[in-house]
Amino acid sequence: MPELPEVETTRRGIAPHVEGRQVSRVIVRQEKLRWPVSPEITTQLPGLSIKQVKRRAKYLLLETDQGTLIIHLGMSGSLRIIAASVKPEKHEHVDIIFDNGQCLRYKDPRRFGSLLWSSTAIENHKLIQHLGPEPLSDLFHIDDLYTKTKQKKTPIKSLIMDGQIVVGVGNIYASEALFQSGIHPKRAAQNISKKRLIKLVSAIKNILNQAIQQGGTTLKDFVNSEGNPGYFQQTLNVYGQKGKPCPICQTPIKQITIAQRSTFYCPQCQR
DNA sequence: CGAGCAACCTGCATGC
DNA sequence: TGCATGCAGGTTGCTC
Structure with a gap:
C-alpha cells in the first residue's frame, strides 16, 4: 500500500500523539510478519519514552534513548492512534500502549510489514545502511x-x-x-x-x-x-x-x- | 558481481 | 452461489 508519501503522512499523523510519551505495555497478537516481531519490542520497549518519530525511506523510526523501533508498513500496513481499551479488529497485530491509555495500533492484512528493534546506531542497521539518498533531500541530484x-x-x-x-x-x-x-x-x-x-x-x-x-x-x-x-x-x-x-x-x-x-x-x- | 525472479500473505474482482 | 484464477501500493534473498 504505502509509498513514501503515505509513510510520511502516517509519520506526521502519529508524531504528535507519540513523541514524549512513555510506553507502558506492548501487545503482540501476531508475531509472524515479514520477519518475526523483534522480542525486544516486548521486553525492552516498555518503560522507555519515544523521543522522536523519524522516517528513512519507507521505514518509520521511533527513537528512544535505548534503541529504535523500526516499523515498515509493507504492502498493506497502517497505523492508527486509538484508546487501548477499544477491541482490536481483524489483522490488527500489535499495540504499543502509552502512559495516557492511548495506543499505536498496527494493522497489516498481508503481513509483509515488519516491527524490528535496533539497539545500536540506526544508520548501521542491516536494512538501513545500504539505502540510497532521500528523494526530497539535496543528496538526490x-x-x-x-x-x-x-x-x-x-x-x-x-x-x-x-x-x-x-x-x-x-x-x-x-x-x-x-x-x-x-x-x-x-x-x-x-x-x-x-x-x-x-x-x-x-x-x-x-x-x-x-x-x-x-x-x-x-x-x-x-x-x-x-x-x-x-x-x-x-x-x-x-x-x-x-x-x-x-x-x-x-x-x-x-x-x-x-x-x-x-x-x-x-x-x-x-x- | 549483477540481473531476474520466487517468495512472503490475505483480500478482492473476475469469470466460469 | 461456489470455486479457481489472477492481481495488488514492497523488498529480501535466492539462483544463474
Whole structure:
C-alpha cells in the first residue's frame, strides 16, 4: 500500500500523539510478519519514552534513548492512534500502549510489514545502511543520478525503484514521474540524456511533494493515522488508467509489465 | 558481481 | 452461489 508519501503522512499523523510519551505495555497478537516481531519490542520497549518519530525511506523510526523501533508498513500496513481499551479488529497485530491509555495500533492484512528493534546506531542497521539518498533531500541530484545511470542497461523504471539509487519511489509514483518527464519506462537507463534526467529528478521530487500535500494515494484501503484516505489518486495521470485517454494527447494509456510490476505509460508522449 | 525472479500473505474482482 | 484464477501500493534473498 504505502509509498513514501503515505509513510510520511502516517509519520506526521502519529508524531504528535507519540513523541514524549512513555510506553507502558506492548501487545503482540501476531508475531509472524515479514520477519518475526523483534522480542525486544516486548521486553525492552516498555518503560522507555519515544523521543522522536523519524522516517528513512519507507521505514518509520521511533527513537528512544535505548534503541529504535523500526516499523515498515509493507504492502498493506497502517497505523492508527486509538484508546487501548477499544477491541482490536481483524489483522490488527500489535499495540504499543502509552502512559495516557492511548495506543499505536498496527494493522497489516498481508503481513509483509515488519516491527524490528535496533539497539545500536540506526544508520548501521542491516536494512538501513545500504539505502540510497532521500528523494526530497539535496543528496538526490542530477550529478548523482547521471553517474549511477551511465553503465546501467536496466529499464529506467527499475532503476528509479532501486533503493540503492534513490529511496521511496514505489510502483505508482515511478509510472507517474516517468510520464511527467516524458520518458518511456522501458528505456535503458544509459540511453537517457542528461537533459532528460534533469527533468526526471525534478518530476520525482514534484510528484512526491504533491502527493504528501494531498495526504498520499488511496487506491483501495490506505488510511492515515486518523482513519482518513488520501486524495492523490485523483491526480494520477497514468497509474491504473489502462485504455483511458492520455491527459495530454488522448492516446490510450498502455499497461505493460516491468520486473513483474504493472507499469502504465502513454506510448505517444513517452519515448 | 549483477540481473531476474520466487517468495512472503490475505483480500478482492473476475469469470466460469 | 461456489470455486479457481489472477492481481495488488514492497523488498529480501535466492539462483544463474
